[in-house]
Amino acid sequence: MNLVNLVLGAVACLGLTAAASAQRQHVNGLIGEPPDVSNWPHPAAPDGNPFVRSTANPADIAQRDMVAQLGKTLFWDEQVSVDNTVSCGTCHESKFGGVDGRQGAVAANGNFGAFGVIPQAVSQFGTVDYGFLANPSPQIARSVTEVTPPTMIGAYVFERLFWDMRAGPDFDDGFGNQLPLFDDWAALEDLAVGPPLSDVEMGHEGLDWSSGFLQSKLNDSFPLAMVDPSTIPPDIQWITSMGAPYSKIFDIVFNGHSNPALNSGGGVTRERFAAALANYHRMLIPDQAPIDIGRMTRQQQRGFAIMDRAGCFRCHSATGNPQLAGPGGPLVDPFDNAFSDGQSHSINIAPVRRKTPTLRNLGLHTKWTSTGHGGDGSTRVFVASQSDLIRFYEAEPPPLGTGPLSPADRAALADFLFNALTDPRVAAEQFPFDRPQLYSEVHGFEANEYGFGTPAPGGFLTPEIIANSPPQILPNGGPSWFKVGVGDAPPNAAAFLMIGAAPIFSTPPVFVDLIVAILPANPTNAQGIGTYQQPVTLNPGMLGIPFYAQWMVLDGRYGTSYSDAAEFFPFHW
Ligand code: HEC
Ligand code: HEC
Numbered sequence: 001m002n003l004v005n006l007v008l009g010a011v012a013c014l015g016l017t018a019a020a021s022a023q024r025q026h027v028n029g030l031i032g033e034p035p036d037v038s039n040w041p042h043p044a045a046p047d048g049n050p051f052v053r054s055t056a057n058p059a060d061i062a063q064r065d066m067v068a069q070l071g072k073t074l075f076w077d078e079q080v081s082v083d084n085t086v087s088c089g090t091c092h093e094s095k096f097g098g099v100d101g102r103q104g105a106v107a108a109n110g111n112f113g114a115f116g117v118i119p120q121a122v123s124q125f126g127t128v129d130y131g132f133l134a135n136p137s138p139q140i141a142r143s144v145t146e147v148t149p150p151t152m153i154g155a156y157v158f159e160r161l162f163w164d165m166r167a168g169p170d171f172d173d174g175f176g177n178q179l180p181l182f183d184d185w186a187a188l189e190d191l192a193v194g195p196p197l198s199d200v201e202m203g204h205e206g207l208d209w210s211s212g213f214l215q216s217k218l219n220d221s222f223p224l225a226m227v228d229p230s231t232i233p234p235d236i237q238w239i240t241s242m243g244a245p246y247s248k249i250f251d252i253v254f255n256g257h258s259n260p261a262l263n264s265g266g267g268v269t270r271e272r273f274a275a276a277l278a279n280y281h282r283m284l285i286p287d288q289a290p291i292d293i294g295r296m297t298r299q300q301q302r303g304f305a306i307m308d309r310a311g312c313f314r315c316h317s318a319t320g321n322p323q324l325a326g327p328g329g330p331l332v333d334p335f336d337n338a339f340s341d342g343q344s345h346s347i348n349i350a351p352v353r354r355k356t357p358t359l360r361n362l363g364l365h366t367k368w369t370s371t372g373h374g375g376d377g378s379t380r381v382f383v384a385s386q387s388d389l390i391r392f393y394e395a396e397p398p399p400l401g402t403g404p405l406s407p408a409d410r411a412a413l414a415d416f417l418f419n420a421l422t423d424p425r426v427a428a429e430q431f432p433f434d435r436p437q438l439y440s441e442v443h444g445f446e447a448n449e450y451g452f453g454t455p456a457p458g459g460f461l462t463p464e465i466i467a468n469s470p471p472q473i474l475p476n477g478g479p480s481w482f483k484v485g486v487g488d489a490p491p492n493a494a495a496f497l498m499i500g501a502a503p504i505f506s507t508p509p510v511f512v513d514l515i516v517a518i519l520p521a522n523p524t525n526a527q528g529i530g531t532y533q534q535p536v537t538l539n540p541g542m543l544g545i546p547f548y549a550q551w552m553v554l555d556g557r558y559g560t561s562y563s564d565a566a567e568f569f570p571f572h573w
Contacts, residue, residue, distance in 0.1 A: 045156060045282050049185035050259065064279060066253045069236045071280025073249075074273065076435050079221045080214075081202035083469040083483070085445065086117050087438060088195060088202075088277070091149045094426055094433040097361030098151030098284075105144040112372025113145035115445075116201040118468055142445070142468075143200040147350075148372040153426060153433065154358050156282040157338045160187050163354045163370045165344055167191035171274060174209055179261045179271060192277035193270055209270040218268045219247035226439035226470065226571060233434040283432050286360050286423040287337065296420050303416025306409055311399025315341050315356045339421070347400050361426050363418030390414050439470065450503060451511030451550070451565040456490070459558035461528060463489040463551055471570045473540060485531040486524065486563050490555040495521045495530035500548040503567060511565035512548040524553065542570045 045051035052064035074080055075088045091100045091114040100114035107113040118141065147163050161167040168187025173179050182189060195201040196214055207213055223240045224232060232240050239249055247267030254272055257263040261271045290296050296304070307313065316339045339359035346353045354370045362368070368389050390410055393401040405413065426433045446468055453462040466485035486495055497519045500512030524530035530551070547570075551563035 045185070050181045051279065051282055060258065063253075063257060067257075067276050068279040068283045069239060070249065070253045071276035071278070072233070072283075072432075072435075073223050073236045073239050074276055075280055076227070076438065077221075077224050078226050078439050079218065079472070080196055081117055082204045082207070082214075082217075083117055084226065084472055085440060085468055085470070086115075086202045088152075089435055090114075090438060090440060091116070091145070091201070092152045094153070094429045094435055095364065096366055097364035097422075097426060098153035099365050099367065100149050101366045103366065107144040107146045109146050111146055111370075112148060112367050114149050116143045116145060117199070117203065118142050118466065145200055147370045148367050150355075150357050150370075151361065152281050153284045153286050154338050154360050156188060156284070158187055158340075158342050158355070159185060160342070160355070161191045163344075163350075164352070165355050167194070174270065181259045182261060182271070182274075186278070188278035188281050189274040192274045196273075215268045215270075220245055221472070222246075223249060224436055225472070227436040228442070231437040233431065233436065235431070285432075286426055288425055289360065289423045290420045292337075292423075297415065299412045300416045300420040302409070302412040303414070303420065306402055306405070306413050307416065309398075310402045312402075314399055315343070315345055315347075316359055317341065348396070359417065360421050361423060363422045364427055386414060386418055390417075443470070446566075448568065449564055449566045451505065452508070453488075453564050454509035454562045456553075456555055456558035456561040459490060459555065459561055461488055461490055461561065463487070463528075463553050463561050463563035465549070465551060465563040465566050466531075471568050473543060473570050483531060484549055484566065484568075485529065486551040486553065487527075487529050489524045489528040489530060489551070489553045489561065489563070490558065491524060491526045491528045493524050493528075493530075493553050493555040495524050495532075496552045496554070497521055497532045498550045498552055500550075503548050503565065509562040510550065512550045516547075518552070544569060544571070 045053075052060045054061065056064075075092075078084050078087045078090070080087060092098050093101050095101070102115060105113050105115045150163060155161060159169045167190045169185060169190075171179060171182040171186035171189035174193075193209060195203070197203040197207045197209070199205045199207070204213070209215070222243075222245050224236075229240065242249065244252075250267050250269070250272055251265055253276070254262045255265075259275070262269075262275055290300065291304075307316070318338070318341055337360075340356040342355070344353035344355045349369045350371050357369075363386070367373070390405075390413060393413070394403065394405055394410070395401060397403050402409075402413065423433075425431070429435060449465055453464055455462045464487050466487050469483055484497065489495065497517075498510070498512050498515055499517045499519065501514035501516055502512070504511055504513040519532060521530050521532040530553070546567050548565055548567055550565035553561045553563070555561065
């Protein structure tokens with residue numbers, strides 16, 4: 001069934017009539033051109049995007065689907081991050097409606113954000129040293145994004161992305177030159193190349209695509225090497241079971257592609273990475289919610305009517321028309337599917353204008369709005385529950401809120417917002433919203449640490465191990481991805497990494513047994529941070545055999561202090 005029909009079904013279910021008009025103008029311009037309904041409902045892409053349509057020839061469609069499957073693999077692969085700890089999906093989980101479901105991440109600005117990597121630095125010699133951020137930012141905890149992630153599910157409709165709409169509409173080569181066939185409606189492509197570089201999200205201080213760093217890391221990596229193979233979705237198993245690194249997979253997927261920016265060979269490239277992620281996102285169409293299939297309950301219909309009356313759809317629809325029926329009404333146009341006008345407004349939540357988010361799958365979120373709560377900028381009320389969110393909207397007069405509601409109306413509004421817009425496939429992580437289980441979901445962040453630190457006899461600092469990176473052994477003998485750091489140590493002190501073959505628990509301050517090496521690292525810096533990376537020579541013989549590490553820090557003034565310890569499991573593919 002095509003989406004227009006689905007939507008008309010929803011309209012009919014509300015007892016209203018709608019005249020579908022072939023030529024629909026979007027008053028606000030930003031969402032722009034009418035969608036290509038001849039291809040509706042799949043695939044979805046704004047007109048003007050070169051995304052292969054379902055009316056293309058079968059070979060092109062097959063290639064499009066392969067590109068999307070590669071994108072799905074990359075989206076859930078923690079190896080895309082510099083230290084193997086964060087995938088795109090870590091912050092955008094399907095079961096939470098495509099947003100971050102983890103709690104406890106509070107950004108410096110007071111917002112509730114999402115945990116990313118521990119910031120990494122390029123060494124003073126200009127080479128990547130896999131070390132931790134040096135002077136003057138002695139950060140040893142994971143970064144937190146300054147806003148909550150909006151969802152990637154349904155993001156394909158937007159001409160501009162991010163809360164401040166800075167991504168899109170074009171995708172250039174990174175130096176301001178237009179790329180063939182990527183010169184319009186390419187917000188998703190434009191966005192996709194950002195997170196892997198961001199030292200808050202997945203990247204490395206000073207990292208950019210022109211350094212070739214990420215490309216070479218991925219070229220040597222085996223797709224989804226870190227996840228339990230039994231959790232890999234069927235449609236991408238051909239990628240992970242090929243026994244080939246990403247360099248080969250990328251060449252297979254893009255071989256002969258009609259876009260000259262993609263077909264040239266060369267393994268992992270920035271443009272191919274962007275195309276893969278963008279194609280994947282364009283397959284994530286949440287159109288099976290009760291509102292789409294004409295299954296809204298009476299209570300949900302009443303909730304819709306409350307929002308309609310209050311004027312919510314002035315912003316939460318593409319047309320800006322608060323009426324449900326008639327040409328230009330919300331939901332009559334497939335772009336209204338997103339429940340957003342694609343524009344930014346200042347609505348007293350954040351101190352700045354924000355893009356109107358989609359309301360789809362809101363019932364699955366654990367955080368709401370760009371700030372992660374629903375209070376206004378000054379009071380910062382954390383919206384811990386759905387009823388908090390409803391209370392927030394009741395407190396605002398129309399059209400930003402509903403004003404005070406009767407208990408029945410309150411329940412109706414909640415039912416519409418949190419149930420009528422929820423696609424059950426998203427909630428259950430079913431195709432196309434399925435995914436592998438992440439490594440970090442099995443082995444929690446820093447869950448490999450044990451024991452406790454011991455300050456020097458005359459000192460007060462208790463060193464802490466920073467052991468957040470699963471050690472990756474590359475098959476071709478390339479640089480193995482192991483590093484371990486120490487923080488909260490005395491400044492400018494000699495640091496040694498003790499490596500043992502077994503853990504011990506009974507003999508503090510030492511927690512590693514059968515010590516095989518005591519490796520000198522560089523002295524800690526002025527902030528008391530030290531790192532050790534390469535080479536604790538990793539080789540295939542160490543695969544799956546755990547080893548144990550603990551820091552010993554010698555400080556001339558106060559004596560010797562020790563960190564806690566950690567267990568490492570070298571992994572391969
Ligand atoms: C550390 C958490 C984190 C990771 C990892 C991450 N994101 Fe995001 N994502 C965010 C945040 C936060 C935003 C909003 C940023 C802003 O608006 O300034 C965002 C925004 C987005 C959006 C925009 C949605 C919209 O409607 O504007 C998309 C799409 C997206 N991310 C996809 C990705 C992809 C693809 C990757 C991997 C290459 C990725 N994200 C990795 C946190 C993350
Ligand atoms: C003037 C435009 C506008 C109007 C009118 C409007 N909204 Fe919004 N809405 C926004 C914007 C912009 C945001 C994002 C603000 C932010 O997160 O900083 C938002 C966010 C939301 C969210 C949170 C979504 C999420 O992902 O967490 C909900 C729920 C919501 N609006 C419901 C409503 C309801 C209900 C009404 C009517 C009573 C309404 N809105 C009226 C623009 C509007």
